[in-house]
Structures are given as C-alpha cells and as structure tokens.
Amino acid sequence: MNSTFRRTRVRLLAGLSGAVALSVLAVAGCSSSSSSSTSAASASSASPASATSSSAAVPLVVYSAQGYDSAMTKAFTKATGIPVSLDDNSTGPLLTQIEASKNNPKWGLLWVDGPTAFAGLDTQGLLLKGYEPSVTWNSLGSQSVPTDKSYTPTGVTLEGILAYNKAKVPNPPSTYQQLESSTWKGQVGMDDPSQSGPTYPLIAGVMNYLGSVSAGEKYFTALKSNGLIIHPTNGPTLQALTSGQINLALVQSSAAIGATFTDKNIGLKYLSPSTLLPSAIGIDAKASPQVQAEAEKFITFVLSPAGQKVMQSGDPTGDSLYYPVVTGVNPLPALPSLASVKTQTINPYTWGPQETTINNWFDSSIVR
C-alpha cells in the first residue's frame, strides 16, 4: 500500500484512539467525581454507629434548592457514611423532574423552601407520611409542622420583608396597604411567582390576610396601577433596588438580609403580618424502605446541633439567614428579631391547590 496512505492511517488511528481515550477518561472522570465524595466518605468512615448502614449503603438521592445543601450532604456523609447524590437545582426544575418522573421516581428526598410545593406533592400521594423526628420544636417550628406529617420543616424565612433604599426612603411603610399610595408610585418591585417559588406564599399570605382571593387580587391590581415592577427572582429584584430602578423591594427575608451585607444603603422592615415560609424536607413515598430510612437519618442530622451549625455556615449571605425551628439554636446575629413582628402561616393544603390558578392570574394580569 502507498506509504502516504499508511502514514495517514497511522495518524488517523492515533487521533481516533486519542479521542476514544479522552472520552473514556472523561466519562470515568465524571462518574468518579460524582462518586468521589461518596468513596472518600466510605473510606474514612469507621464509626460503629454507621456500621449497619455502610455495609450495604444505597446512595441517597437528594433534590435540593438550598444554598447550604452541598455543605450539608458532605457533612452528613462524613458523619454517617451514607453516600449522597446531590441534585442541587432551582426549585422549579426539581419539581418538574419529580412530576415528570412520577411513574418511575428516582429521588429520595426533596429539600426546598415553601410548604405549598410539599402540600401539592402530598395531595398527589408522592410523599411519605407520618414521620416526625424526635426534636423539640419552637413556636415557629410547631406552626410549620403539617398535620399528616408528610414533610418536616428545617428552618423558616419570611415573606413580607421590605428592603428599601435608606437614602431615598427615609420613612418606609409598615403596612401592605400603604404601598398602594401614590407616594410609592413606580418604586415598588417584587418577584414573579411563576419564576420564584417563595413568592407565591407572599401573594397567598396577602390574600389570607385580606380575607379572600378577590381582595388580594384587588390589592395587587392596585399595586400594579401604582407602577409595580416585576422581576423574575430575588436576585434581579434586589439588583433593581440597588441600581436605582426601584426603591422598595418585596423579597424573601434571607435574600434581603444578605443584600445588606454588600450594600449598606439597604434597610429592612417587616410588614405586618409577615408570612412564615418554612424550608422543609419531604421523603419520596415510592422510595425503597432502605432509602427512606436513610432519608430519615438525614432529617435527624439536619435538625441536630451539628447539622444546624452546617446550615448556618453553609450559605452565610443567603439561605443560612433563616430562623431555626428547634429549640436551643439561635439565628445568626444579622437577623432582625421577630419579637415585634406579627407572623402568620398559610395553610398549604388550602393555598397549595390554588397556586396554579393564582399564579396564572398574576402572570396574565399583573406581570403583563
């Protein structure tokens, strides 16, 4: 055969094998990096407490949108030896995944903000009911535990906090109704509930407070004609606040508090009543008993003092700015005291099913 062709063949072969080797390495690297945490954990763990589970440990698949979740899962694996696969994502895609894989679910537990999501899942029978960890709830916690114990609260943030531009707003309003006045025309911003999970509880909370859905609709319509500006999520809304587009932002408490760290110009005020927004963990009803047992262990760990420490240090400018639900744990110093704040809870089982209709209404009437 022609020598030039032979040369080309060799070159081609080399290139091809290089590409194949690269892809093999890549895939191996990917799968190993995902299991590196698990293998490291199982290599290091030798504690007798986890001896029973580490022998035949099935990875616990955690769907979570919390900022401190990777810190938590690593700590959990370290402490118990149970391997964890973390799907750290925004709440929306997580719920989409759960819903889409309904006929063959692959998840172990879900950890997101907002009880309405859990209520919705519970109504579809997707959550394990009846589990309650052996902890002592404080008042925030006991308000947040559902009757059928289909999910467990792990912390609470509030919707109804007003982040305002201290320079431009010397006298911020203290009630929702005050936002309707023309003083604040075009200066108020909030999130879009179809994009930002925690926002629906704010809307539902207002409706709950005002007494009915239609009262709430009237309220938000009034806000809209007063120039309400909508942004997709906490981030862009706060960004609009600091860039001067708006002067008052209705966002989640953890987001607002975190913003004050970087922008000293931002002040905080809780409107009364503020709606409690627990972050919670729900367990997949269709998971195997072994996985469910692991999930329960996870919840126990989260609510333990060690776990709470991780929660408070894992996302110090974001989700860690929560109010604990168990006794014996104090919130981080930056959080304003709730002593003077009137709080309310909304029943996720009544408000949850209405989320779609209310969100759609909001989208078509307020956002547009």
Next chain:
Amino acid sequence: MTSLQTPPSALANGRRGASRFSPAGGGPAWLRPARFGLPAFWLILCAIILLPCACFLVLCLSPRLFDQGSQWFTLTYLRQSLTGSTAVAIVNSLWVSAAAAVMGLLIGFPVAWLAARTTMPGRRLVSGGMWLALLLPSWLPATGWERLVQQDGVMYRVGLDWPWMTHLIMGPFGVVLLLGLRCVPFSYLAISAALNGLGQEFEDAARVHGASRWQALRLIVPILAPALMSALAIGFAESISDFGVAATLAYNSNFSLATYALYAAIGNFPPSFPLAAGMSWLLVLAVSVPLFLQARALRGRSYAILSGRTRQAVRRRLSRLESVLAGTGVALFFLIMLGIPGFGAVSGSLLGDYGSSFSLTWVNYQALFQQSGLIGPLERSMVYGLITATATVFLGFIAARLLSQRRRTASTGAMDFLLLASVALPGVVFGAGYIFAFNLPIMSTLHIDLYQTVQLLVIAYVASSLPTNARVLVGSVSQLQPSLRDAARAHGAGAVVGWARGVLPVVSRPLLMAWLYTFCGVFLELPLSQLLYAPGSPPAAISIEDNLSNYHFGVGMAQSVLAVFIAFAVVGIVLGAYRLFAPAGWRRIGGTVRG
C-alpha cells in the same frame, strides 16, 4: 429542499446519481455497511430525537400514558393552548419569528455578498465575526441591551435621554431586533456557501446580453433560492424556540412569547405538561410552514448550480466611496451584534454586587474565585462539551450528506422535517421529553437505566445540537465531489483513509467551526442541564444559574462572563492549533470553502 448545490461531477457528466453512502468495500453485498448505514443512522435519530419529542407530544393527547392526567385520549389541552394567554403568546412568537427570519436574511444576504464578491475592506474578518456571533448565548445580547436602555441604564447615565429608545427596545421591536440579529449568522452561512459555488458565468451571461449590473443580480437571486429559503427556515425555527430573549428582554417588556409560556406551564406547580405539549404541537406545526414554502419554491426542480468547470467568481472592485460605505455598514453591524452583548456582560460583572454604582470593581470576580466548587462544574462542562461536539459533528456530517443529496427521497424529506421540527422545540421541552421517554418503566425492564446519568445528559446535548449542526454543515458538504474520495480509493486507500484524504481536507474548516459552535452551546447550556443532570455532577450552567437566581447576582454574572471567556479561549486555542498543525493544503482549501 435543503440541497444547495449538486456534486459537480453529477451535473457535468449528466449522471443523476445521488451521493449516498457508498460501500466500504469487501464482503457480500447484503452485508455491506451501506445497507446498515442509513437504517442505523435513522435508528440513532429516532432514539435520540424522535422518541423524546414524540413522548412529549403524545402527552398532550394521552396524559394518562405518563401518569400526567386521567384521560387516555383528549383534545382539551390542544384546545386550551389555542385560547387565552397561550394563544396570544403563540401568535406573538409566530409573527416575531417570521419577522426575525426575514430581517436575518435582509442583513445576511448583502453582508455575504459583500464579503464573497467584492473587495470590501475587512472582508476576511466577516466569517469569523459571524461565527463569533453564533457562539454567543442569546441572553447575553438581550441583557446588554437591557442595561443600555433600561431606566437608569447606561444610555441615560451618559446623557442620552431617549425614552423613545427605551420604549422601542423594551417591546416587540426590540425582540424582533434581537432575534433578527441572531438569525443573521445563519443566513450568512447558508448564503455564502451558496455564493461560493455560484460561478461568475450566470452574471457574465446576463451582462453580455444586455442586463445592467442590478438586473444581473436580480437574475441570480432565484438561483440562490434554495439557500435563501433554507436561511429563512432555520432562522424561523431558531427564533421560535429561543428562550434567552424570551426570558430576559421579552419578559421584562411584558411581551409574552411561546417559549416563555411553555416554560411557565412547566415551571408552575403542579406543572401542566399536557398544556405545554399542546403548545409544542403548535410550534412544530408552525415550522412546517417554511418547510412547505421551501419545497414549493423549488417545485421539484433541481437548482444545481455547480458545474465542474465553474469559474471562480471574480471580486468586484469597489470604488473608494463604496468601500467606505460597505466597510462602515458591516462594522456597525458587528459593533451592534458583538459589542452590546460584550458590554452587557462585562458591565454586569464588573460592577459591584447589584450594580449600585458604576465604579468598576473586581469584587465579584474575587468572590467567584473564592467560592469553592467553582472549578468542578467548569471542568465538567468542558468535558461534556468536548464529547458532545465530537459526536454531534460526526452525526451532523452524515445528516448533512444525506440532506444534500441531489435526489430528494421521502427519507430525506422526513429527516429534514424531523431536524427542523426539533429545532423549533425549546430546550425545556426536549429535557422533559427525555425524562418521559427514558424514565418509562419499560426502559428499566430493558435495562436502559439512563435517566439521571451523565450518559443521558450527553446524549440529550447531542440530540439538541444535532439539527442546527447538520443545517450549518449542509452548505459546505454539498460542495463535495464524490470523485475526490473515489479517486483516493481507486489508488489504494481504504474506506476511512480515502475519506480522510479525499473528503476531510475540503470540509475540515466548516467541521471545525461546527465543532466549536456545538462546544460553546453545550458549555453554556441551561434547560437540558437543569432537568437531566446527574445528581452530584452539576455542569457550569447550573452553578451560574444558582448564583444568578439567588442573591449573588454580581457573582453569577462574573461566573457567566468567565464561562463565556473560557469558551472563547477554547475556541481560540483550537483555531490556533488548527492553524499551526493542520496541513497547509487543508487550510488553503478550507479558506475558499467558507463554512
């Protein structure tokens, strides 16, 4: 029909043979790879594109099949998607996408002409600029424009008090503008490939027989019709499925588009997959329209314009004034096309968190690098990008070959439709379709446990990049002469080497550009990643999204700038390596056959 030109030998010798797979040689006829080649390729297409899309679409009619509703068959969701706000969104998307496609053509055609046929200054940079524009994620220009014209935006800060501009951009016009700019590279690529094959003699013949310069130009436009229609079709499909502009500019302008409505339908809790599926049906049907128009324009005739003895077109010398005008016009276009997104990204990331002041600071980048877990996702995305780009270009090349056959069979028509229709479906639909398809209980029975694995994510990446990839390659691939490969093989090379020596050099450049384009797309891809990523192995986009949607806006922007920068750095390195290591002949040929 997407066939732009015929292999020259087919025309010159009067052969009407199609350039199908030819046998790799050796073995009994029934066992030859050619027999398996086309069906195998179709099998792959069905598995990775048709199956997920079909699952999602079927969901609309039979929600019970996937546990998403109680009916085994219903038309309610289809009807629902035709009413109310979803209908408005779809109508908006339709006219906006059509306008954008036309705009893309109206800009892309003159630019392609100037670059290919005249002595316009800077013409060598045009192709590169177009590829660069293609590589940008669409939310980047949208964000840039927003920062420019929003209240208290840069425009006002520098003293240009133009509320009319804000009003204009933050509305349907702005959406058309942005989508249209995005369509320009597609038009440019399709048309310049056609122009490269268009010899000078048609215009010469017109002019020596009395036509003026403009009349001669008008005469050859119908000859370029396949390329023009292809540009319109792909522009329309890409625009209608675009999510970047819909989620940023359109959303902030309160102008609803179908992709966003789809996203909302899925994002609502509980999600309404059947409704989203109904909307997807409408998108798919919408895309059939340009395809139908394309077929009608050709009316079965062959628009073969390449002959083996085509004289390479001579460049028209522009006068000084013409050069200045042309050069300035094109430069202005690129300034808008590339400059504004660059500005948007940079400004967002270099300003202090939340951009409270306009003093530039590196604080976000510092925070970014201090963040743990930064490198992992970027590394991972690079690897995914590498694998996906290679697989996609390989499959895309095959698809392009099949699409540019001279004889249009039912098979190629179906493939054309499948590929274009899947472009019309936004990524989130694709992702959901994948979940439905590959999470079916039957899959576990078949031991295809792919859901939530890296493999499935990469397959999904490949499937979503393949259609555009194939389209982009059709132009250059259709210029291939089978005789090149045959000549190599007649002189002793085996099938693979014959391909490598005879064919690869001619298409090396376009293949490379398609590879880079796919790489960048995957590197920065979000919706599929969100739905399909394997737990524990987040790609870069997830990490960015995390930051952006939560409190670390500035950090998120910094991260996205870094990601885009890395993507471009890879592009630069690969192109540089090509320049250094590829045989000189490849680069020379590749230069005239502009991808």
Next chain:
Amino acid sequence: MAEPISVVSLTKTYPGASVPALKSVSLDVAPGTFLVLLGPSGSGKTTLLRCLAGIERIDTGSLSIGPRVVADGRSHVPPEQRDLSMVFQDYALWPHMTALDNVAFALRRRRLSRAECRAQAAVMLSRVGLAEFARRYPNELSGGQQQRVALARALIADTGLILCDEPLSNLDADLRERMRVEISSLVREAGATTVYITHDQAEAFALADHIGVLEEGVLVQSGSPEDVYNHPATPFVARFTGLSGELPVRVAAHGSDGTLELSADGVADGSVRLPALRPAGTPGRAARPATEADAPGSGLKPGEDALLAIRPTGVSLLHSAEEAPHLTGRVADVAFRGRGYEYAIDVPGLGRLTGVFARHRADRGDGVGLRLDPEGCHLFPADQKPAGSDTPVPALTA
C-alpha cells in the same frame, strides 16, 4: 450589422500575478470576419475574449468595437453597453428559466414587449432545431441541446459582435463536429463579426477566416489558416499546428536556388542525407510571407545551428528499397485509420516521429526508411525555444 474590431497594444496583468496575461497584443479584425484565437491554456486567449466582452478590465492599450473605443487605460464601457453577445464554454444557461426564457432574455435590450420577445425566441429555437424543447429547463436538456440554446441566445439580438468561449470543448467528440458546422453556418448567416477561442487547432482551421495564435500572452502569428499552417512564424506555432517531430540540424552550405544544405549531426548513423531545403517561408512556395526578410529561416548562414520542424505531410514511409531514405528508424506503434496506417517511428538520435502516414502496413519493431518532403518541413534558427517547453499537439492528419 457587423462591427470591425481594433485591439491596440493591449496589456493586462491579473492582480497578484507576476507575469502579464496579455502582452501588448495588437490585432485588427475586419467586419464580418470569423476570427479564431488559438493557443494552449494560459496563452491569454480567454483573457483577450473577456476583455473584449468587458468582463475584464484592461491595463494599458485600447480596444475599439466599430468606431467606439470601449476600453483604454482610463475608461471602460460595461458589457451591457457594448452590444455584443457571447456563447460560453459551460453554456451559462440560467437554470431557473426555460429554454425559451433564456433566449428571450437576450432580446430585452431591444425594448420589445415580452410577448414579442418570446415569439422571436421561439422562432430562433426552431432555427437551431429545438422548437419542441422550448418549455424545457436546462437540466432537462443534453449538453448539445444546451449549447444550441446558448447559441440561439447569442444570435437572437442580432448584435454586431459575437464572442465564443470554447463552446465545443464540453461536448462529446461526435457532437463536436456537427455543432461546429452549425455554429459556423448560423453565425455566418447572421453576418456578425465573430471572435472564437479554442485550443483545438483542427477546429480553428476548420472554422476560421482569420487565425491569431497566442503564446503566453503574446500574439505570435496572425493570418489566414493556410498562411499559419504553411508558413508558421515560430517553432511554437509550428508545434501547435501539428508536427510529426523535430530535428536539430546544421546548415552545411548555401545550395543553388536559394536552398540550404543541411547536415544532421545529432543522428548517430552518418548515413543520413537530408534534402536541401528552402528556409521556412521562402517565396516560390505555395503560401506567401510578405517579404523574404520575414521568413524566419532566411538569415541562416553555413555553420549555424537550425531546427527542422517536420509536419506529418513532410515525412513518408518508404515502401520499397528503391529510394534512398533520408532517415531510418524502427516502428514503435502502428494505428489503422481505415484509409491507411499511421505510424510512430523511433529514430535513433532524433526521438520519435508521430503521425507518419502510409498505405502499406509495417509491424511494430520493423526497421523502416523515411523520406522527407521539403514542402512539409520548416526550418527555424536554433535559438528559438526548444521543444518540450510547450505541450506538443497531436499531429494534423494529412
């Protein structure tokens, strides 16, 4: 009505090229003449044609069609204003238009109505024998049919100048001859001035009223076909118009009657005796160079080296041993041509003579004797370019 053409010192260099494509070419074409520009590829004939068409610009010199200067170094009349038409090598029919529309397009310049254009186009198509193909598209026509449509398109507007760019080279051999006759007759019927380019000398000689031979951008000879064939001005022209072979010789002495006696030192066997030859182009022969001084070989003196160019008509195979051969050789190849045989003969010291015709057969490997006929040989000074610098052309069969 036919236009005369005048080309004065035309020079053109393509941008980026180091050598000019055309060097100071000057040519005058009387109205109604069929001029053929002959030359190998790269000779500049295509460039000259395209400059005439206005598709290329010239650098220096001037170009006039009729009384009008259409191009000089400064001004340039665009093609559409030169009132000419052109037949292209690859037909250049617009693929999206029917044959009828292709032809009708060329009539638009006469400002007739569309219906009138199409009617006349139909007539023209029937003249070229394609009446029933009027509604077909180019890709539905064969090569010959397409070229006839192109011809019809060129003829229909009755322009004063018709340009033809190697229109037959894409056609099959058998079709070529028929098309040549058609082109020749139709174009002459139209009475236009025609400039036709080709690299095929047989075609050129068959068609032309006047031939211009181009070599590397220079017009090396211009004249009637007989002139060019019988009195080639340079070895290149001789080669390009068909040689059997070439022999380096030396002038031995001036013979009687203006002839020169030659010796062929290069031939090893001393038994070679060449006939006395007149220098190429000497008067008294059939064709006529202008003056004796023009004849290329006229300046040769005894002792000088010369080149003997042998036409196929100038060499014959000796059948019997009666006459003394001028050269001896061995048969390398024999080809039966129907009316006789064509031989390639290897002559030691000379190389190979091709196209040698004889009625009788000799087999490969036979030793044969060859006789040279002064009428078919041309003598050139030896400092002309050696053979091999241009591609030898298959000999014109006698």
